[in-house]
Amino acid sequence: MPTLQEELSRLQPVDCDAGLVFGGKASGTVVRGYADATALTPRIDPHFRFPEASRDVIVWFIAPEDPLYLFGPTGCGKSSCIRQLAARLKYPVFEVTGHGRLEFADLVGHLSLKDGSMTYEYGPLALAMRYGGLFLFNEMDVIAPDVASGLHGVLDGCPLCIPENGGELIVPHPLFRFAATANTNGGGDTTGLYQGTQRQNLAFADRFLLCEMSYPDASVEEELLRERFPTLPPQLCRSMVDYANEIRRQFMGDRADGGLVHAVEVIFSTRSLLRWADLTIRYQPLARHGIQPITYALDRALAFRAGRETRAMLHELAQRMFPQAGESSPSTAGEVPLSGDAAIRFLADGLDGVDAGHCPKLHLRKTGHGPQGVTSKDWCGEARPDGMYLRFGRTGSGGQGRFVAADACCRQDPVCELRRRAARKLRDGYVLIHSENMR
Template sequence: MNTVQDFDAGTLFAGSASGIMLKGWAESSPFTPQKDPCYRFPAWMADIVAWMACGHDPLYLFGPTGCGKTSCVKQIMHALNYPVYELTGHSRLEFPEMVGHHTVQNGSMHYEYGPLTLAMKQGGIFLLNEIDLLDPSTAAGLNSILDGYPLTIAENGGELVTPHPMFRFVATANSNGGSDHTGLYQGVLRQNMAFMDRFMLVECSYMSEEEELDIVRKHAAGTLDDAALVQMIRYANAVRRLFMGHDAEDMDAAIEVTFSTRTLIRWVLLADMFRRVGKKEPLRQALDSALTFRASHASRMALDELFQRIFG
């Protein structure tokens, strides 16, 4: 049987003891996220560590798309051997999808637990991504769970699920729950104030240039030198500024696509592959496949202009 274990946060994440203890599991489970050997923690991971150490309030991470909210949670939980039960929110998501439903197995009815119930019973993280896409009335149905009360499953004969002491609730979103004032994220809904009041909030952002350089350097494996990688990161940051509605390189434009770190890595890998297969403009053609082909015609023109300004 898996047992709870204390981990020193400093030893686990920085290589030297800090005296800040985090509870995790002695062994991993099938639901424990896999380790990403190229992953680098962002500066705001310290806020998640502080949350893990301080209490059991639910956690709400918000920030621009692709800044690594979900990845950061998963890599921390990998280090703690924590199981993660994940679900992505949407406007039609209903409470039974989180709790569970009846299924037919071998000709008889069987109740199958959903990710929220599994996390509560087993002592894991319930990770609800895109929580600001939920209908506020559906989100409000979580209030008693967020307050630490048991879950009653009426559909399963009134089963009472008492939350395991290791159960934690984590939500990610692009907005802070007050709706999207930028117009960048379709479907984001303003959440109930009483619902949001139950969370500890952490604002997440893209990594610094130095942090991203360290990551993409590992993926490039020497096929692109640092000078080229720095240019690619600066281009990615300029695209992000355009996406957020800020001028980039004196350009007055707004675009509907942006660079996640994941997209940046894809660009690096494709640029190397296209170079090896003899593409005439491997960097430019890799950019098209990694990002530009997803953009509208107007955005493509802006992205092309930006590419010319940075790469010449």
């Protein structure tokens, strides 16, 4: 196994076509990248939607005259955007996250004891400057002013001198890139949300190319939810995005009035939105106990961070925008389909000890993209004392029926047969969209 430094020293820079790399269509514009990925090259996220601000970042990658400073609200995708563009150019990415006690040595390196002798270990900045690659400094607006001023030379393109390593001078590699992300534009926080951010020294701030980023458009966030969580009904995805934007508007509204007190003191980031959707699916089994997964997940994704009044207001808005949130039955129109292991566990719990006399019923569906567009198949099963009744076929077609007599069922138990067959379908990509008469 080669060490990281061996791997980095073998990297081959290449000229790429910017249009091909970023958009799939040749443009004739050259951008420098690498021939191969390393352990530090970010993986491509196929669900990532490049926001408008990525245009500026791409232009910077093509001609990185100055270091880049990308700012915008928390969780809007700043770091991901830079990482995803770097991934397409196969740049190794050396990341650091700023904090109040960060020291220059955390970036450059330090002496350490190895096999009984002192050796110098390079930090992420020194590695990026020496071998080439992207140095990504996250949350850079919280670092102390003396660390910031120690970076002036590097930001100007000067060599890095390391006195602790015998005065080593690292001349920046031609593919060394410096990018920073932050919540403020460097002028300090005007919102009261980003504690610890510092007003940057003008001489420091002046060395960067500035780009601004905000939360993705509603249509983009909706697509993101649909792609990442295909079992969430599209209507629900839309309502969740509308909800997040409503909260953002409430927050911005007060700001626009010039007040420093916000109607809502939390902000609904894209990160929180994705977490909310993920938790809504994971908490789905709670619906059986009369707990609404949407609001339960909302608390854990965001509302617990808010004060009591804001939390009440978040719930009130949720009741209005998700009418089913007030109902306790899991079999409402707003029921969220369950898939995979979560659905199999849900069935195992819900059918455990249920007698065929209760006639438990399941409705599963599989949606696919065929030459005729989106198509779906249904599978409905019901266990009764005399056996298991099945109906399956194209959605809306009536389908065909089958009956498995009780003595032909697994353990002569129609409920066991229903559970076994449904689990097989769930493993085959079906999702559970409705259930009745379970525990």
